[in-house]
Amino acid sequence: MRTWDAALVAGARSKGRFSFRYTPDAEDSVTPPTTPRHSGSAGRHHSGKSSSGKAAGGKSAAGKASAGKAAGTGFFGSVARAADYPRKGRSGWRRWVPGFRHWAVAVLLFVALGLGAFGIGYAVTDVPEPNAEAAGQTSTVYYNDGKTELGSFKVEDRRSVEIDGISEYMQHAAVAAEDQSFYENRGISLKGLSRAVWGVITDDYAGGGSTITQQYVKNFYLTNEHSLDRKVKEMFIALKIDQEQTKDEVLANYLNTIFLGRQSYGIEVASQNYFDKPASELDLEESAFLAAMIQRPGAADPAENPEEYSDRFDYVLNSMVKLGYISQEEADAAEFPDVKEAKANNQFKGQNGYLLSHVLDELKGPGGLTEEEITRGGFDIVTTFDKKKMDAAVNAVDQLPERNENQHVGLTSIDPKTGGIVAMYGGEDYLERALNSATQERSQAGSTFKAFTLVAGLENGYRLTDYFTGQSGTTFRPEGGAPWSPRNFGGASYGPVSLLKATQSSINSAYAQLNIEVGPEKTVDVATRAGLPENPEDHPIPGYGLESNASNVLGTASPTTEEMANAFGTFASNGIRHTSHSVEKVTNPDEQVVYEPDTKGERKFDENVMAETSYALRNVVTGGSASYANNLGRPAAGKTGTSQQSQSAWFAGYTPNLVTAVSIFGADQDGRPMDIGIYGGRASITGGSFPTQAWTNYMIEAMEDMPVEDFPERGPLPEVEKPSNDSGVPNQAPPPPKPQPQQPQRPQQPDENDDSDDGENSPPPDEGEGNDGDEGDGDDNEGGIDPPATNPPKVDPPEPKPPEEPEKPEKPKPENPKPDGNGDRGSGSGGTGGQSVPGL
Numbered sequence: 001m002r003t004w005d006a007a008l009v010a011g012a013r014s015k016g017r018f019s020f021r022y023t024p025d026a027e028d029s030v031t032p033p034t035t036p037r038h039s040g041s042a043g044r045h046h047s048g049k050s051s052s053g054k055a056a057g058g059k060s061a062a063g064k065a066s067a068g069k070a071a072g073t074g075f076f077g078s079v080a081r082a083a084d085y086p087r088k089g090r091s092g093w094r095r096w097v098p099g100f101r102h103w104a105v106a107v108l109l110f111v112a113l114g115l116g117a118f119g120i121g122y123a124v125t126d127v128p129e130p131n132a133e134a135a136g137q138t139s140t141v142y143y144n145d146g147k148t149e150l151g152s153f154k155v156e157d158r159r160s161v162e163i164d165g166i167s168e169y170m171q172h173a174a175v176a177a178e179d180q181s182f183y184e185n186r187g188i189s190l191k192g193l194s195r196a197v198w199g200v201i202t203d204d205y206a207g208g209g210s211t212i213t214q215q216y217v218k219n220f221y222l223t224n225e226h227s228l229d230r231k232v233k234e235m236f237i238a239l240k241i242d243q244e245q246t247k248d249e250v251l252a253n254y255l256n257t258i259f260l261g262r263q264s265y266g267i268e269v270a271s272q273n274y275f276d277k278p279a280s281e282l283d284l285e286e287s288a289f290l291a292a293m294i295q296r297p298g299a300a301d302p303a304e305n306p307e308e309y310s311d312r313f314d315y316v317l318n319s320m321v322k323l324g325y326i327s328q329e330e331a332d333a334a335e336f337p338d339v340k341e342a343k344a345n346n347q348f349k350g351q352n353g354y355l356l357s358h359v360l361d362e363l364k365g366p367g368g369l370t371e372e373e374i375t376r377g378g379f380d381i382v383t384t385f386d387k388k389k390m391d392a393a394v395n396a397v398d399q400l401p402e403r404n405e406n407q408h409v410g411l412t413s414i415d416p417k418t419g420g421i422v423a424m425y426g427g428e429d430y431l432e433r434a435l436n437s438a439t440q441e442r443s444q445a446g447s448t449f450k451a452f453t454l455v456a457g458l459e460n461g462y463r464l465t466d467y468f469t470g471q472s473g474t475t476f477r478p479e480g481g482a483p484w485s486p487r488n489f490g491g492a493s494y495g496p497v498s499l500l501k502a503t504q505s506s507i508n509s510a511y512a513q514l515n516i517e518v519g520p521e522k523t524v525d526v527a528t529r530a531g532l533p534e535n536p537e538d539h540p541i542p543g544y545g546l547e548s549n550a551s552n553v554l555g556t557a558s559p560t561t562e563e564m565a566n567a568f569g570t571f572a573s574n575g576i577r578h579t580s581h582s583v584e585k586v587t588n589p590d591e592q593v594v595y596e597p598d599t600k601g602e603r604k605f606d607e608n609v610m611a612e613t614s615y616a617l618r619n620v621v622t623g624g625s626a627s628y629a630n631n632l633g634r635p636a637a638g639k640t641g642t643s644q645q646s647q648s649a650w651f652a653g654y655t656p657n658l659v660t661a662v663s664i665f666g667a668d669q670d671g672r673p674m675d676i677g678i679y680g681g682r683a684s685i686t687g688g689s690f691p692t693q694a695w696t697n698y699m700i701e702a703m704e705d706m707p708v709e710d711f712p713e714r715g716p717l718p719e720v721e722k723p724s725n726d727s728g729v730p731n732q733a734p735p736p737p738k739p740q741p742q743q744p745q746r747p748q749q750p751d752e753n754d755d756s757d758d759g760e761n762s763p764p765p766d767e768g769e770g771n772d773g774d775e776g777d778g779d780d781n782e783g784g785i786d787p788p789a790t791n792p793p794k795v796d797p798p799e800p801k802p803p804e805e806p807e808k809p810e811k812p813k814p815e816n817p818k819p820d821g822n823g824d825r826g827s828g829s830g831g832t833g834g835q836s837v838p839g840l
Contacts, residue, residue: 144382165280167282171255292313295312360374401679413698414660503624523552531570649676649691
């Protein structure tokens with residue numbers, strides 16, 4: 001019986017057709033008989049079956065051949081035939097096992113890809129800019145000799161040197177300790193690099209294995225980050241650095257970037273810190289020790305625990321022998337060197353902090369440098385400070401009576417020929433009180449300001465022989481202002497006095513009259529031209545108080561000692577103003593000048609006006625309120641000053657080659673002005689006492705080796721008409737001459753050669769000395785404030801130590817003013833005008 005099975009063939013469903021296959025049952029199968037009758041039939045049956053099979057087989061073979069042909073065409077077929085993969089002649093899983101040829105091809109392909117990736121990485125990796133920390137170098141500050149170190153500015157203490165600045169022992173020790181193949185390798189070590197990469201991958205990185213070039217790259221261009229990315233960059237950069245720099249350059253740069261403990265970055269700083277010598281002088285033992293520290297610089301301080309480095313020290317010596325740098329005998333004889341004790345970081349202690357702070361401010365101000373440039377630039381900064389004069393300033397202040405926490409001394413000394421500050425005293429200790437008493441704290445100048453009014457008068461037609469009122473409490477009535485009655489010191493009255501006498505004895509009433517008549521704005525103009533800062537109304541300087549009112553002559557403004565020394569320096573330089581500065585020159589590591597202030601100066605005053613001013617102020621020293629300064633033993637000029645309520649006492653004085661201003665003042669810890677209080681056994685002090693004493697003691701020591709110079713000769717003054725401002729006080733006339741006892745006259749023979757007129761060349765009347773010293777200071781109770789009912793007893797300052805040379809001279813009498821051709825013109829008051837003054 002026949003049955004039919006329906007089979008769904010692949011693709012039939014999509015075509016919507018069925019195909020049927022006939023499957024005969026076993027009972028339906030026909031076996032041809034074997035009789036001869038059927039033999040042919042059987043043969044035919046077999047023949048037909050065979051023919052059919054061949055046909056079917058032919059079809060199948062053709063299909064396979066077609067499929068094989070199709071499979072063997074195209075790119076992948078070609079690759080498969082060429083690679084013989086899966087492998088022919090193998091069956092089962094063995095067909096998929098690679099043969100030797102396959103492994104060889106894989107290795108070659110891997111190498112090719114690796115080389116390609118390496119080439120791409122090398123090409124795209126640029127040498128970066130140095131990192132700020134490594135590139136930074138310490139900037140060193142020197143005194144004016146350019147050799148004596150004052151301090152430094154730094155983030156890290158680093159000073160780079162060339163290879164010639166590093167001893168050969170140190171060069172060889174570094175190579176022996178860190179990279180013995182340094183002179184043969186191309187910047188990297190494959191063995192070390194592989195170990196480092198494996199350590200990064202397994203998070204078991206212990207360091208080491210890097211060449212000197214790689215360490216230099218890490219220190220100078222990269223960071224200490226433990227990552228595969230950083231290690232790969234390090235490799236490529238090291239290869240490029242090896243191509244761009246010589247081995248000597250690489251070694252020097254490496255030794256300039258390594259850290260060696262004690263905040264020492266670079267071999268030069270380490271050599272100084274451990275052995276107090278430059279790196280060029282390091283010997284074998286010292287070099288081996290420093291090389292031994294490279295691997296573990298922070299393990300211990302070798303001065304305290306040298307045994308921490310003993311094994312590594314021996315390793316370095318043995319490696320140097322191995323490389324042929326030293327003999328075995330030298331290694332055996334080498335001993336661990338003596339290491340200096342670590343120095344305390346106290347460069348800002350005492351006066352140094354004030355000096356360094358002032359230098360830093362100048363570099364960031366007029367110098368135009370940023371703090372980052374200063375602390376990382378590796379500059380050599382030569383200052384104007386003189387070590388000997390700095391010591392003299394400290395000694396002079398130390399000789400003063402002991403001070404409490406609210407009593408302060410500021411001192412500034414300047415070279416008038418350049419404006420360079422040669423010495424300053426800013427306080428006892430910068431670390432205890434950083435506010436600089438010489439350059440930052442302000443105190444009322446008192447009668448030192450009279451010097452500016454003096455110049456204003458000389459420029460505007462007044463002469464030293466003009467007379468003004470010396471009557472204490474004289475009431476002035478300037479036009480547009482309230483009546484003003486300034487008192488002299490101690491209420492002393494002098495009657496009519498010449499301008500020279502008023503200057504010599506610092507008489508308030510006389511200078512008040514002059515200031516009103518010449519114009520207070522001219523006093524301000526002279527002060528700012530001389531060097532005091534301007535005080536714009538829209539942006540006034542806090543605590544300064546320079547204003548154009550009648551009382552400014554008595555020193556209501558509050559300058560610093562630096563500003564006042566700078567202004568009086570203009571008088572000392574005969575009218576040429578220089579800007580005060582503490583930096584002489586700044587050079588970078590390439591010895592290029594980065595900053596150098598202008599020291600030429602600019603003429604601001606007529607030479608003869610300045611000569612006349614110095615002549616008048618010299619009389620203050622030779623016989624006036626600052627007579628103690630005459631102990632200096634050389635020509636000197638200056639002006640004392642005392643503020644209201646005894647908050648400050650000044651002396652600003654000068655010679656032709658050095659100017660110094662000293663202020664003793666009261667201020668709380670925040671710098672707010674206050675009464676000086678009892679000082680040196682006195683209830684109040686004046687400028688002619690302790691400030692003049694400190695000035696004198698300083699100048700004697702500071703000028704010991706300086707030549708003695710005299711002031712310029714006096715000359716004719718400018719002929720100008722006096723201002724018409726009216727002080728409200730009548731013109732003053734000189735007092736009548738004192739009667740002289742009659743002496744019998746002897747007959748004299750007439751001198752045929754004497755054709756001069758009587759009295760033509762005679763000096764003006766003797767004005768007398770008045771009250772020298774403090775009684776004539778005239779600085780107390782300025783601005784019309786009455787003095788206390790009783791004056792405290794005064795104690796003269798102790799006698800100073802006389803200078804060795806020259807010998808202490810006898811106290812000279814003040815010189816008479818030189819005739820200037822104008823005669824005694826009086827005060828020249830008249831007209832209207834004047835300036836308003838504050839309510840006093």
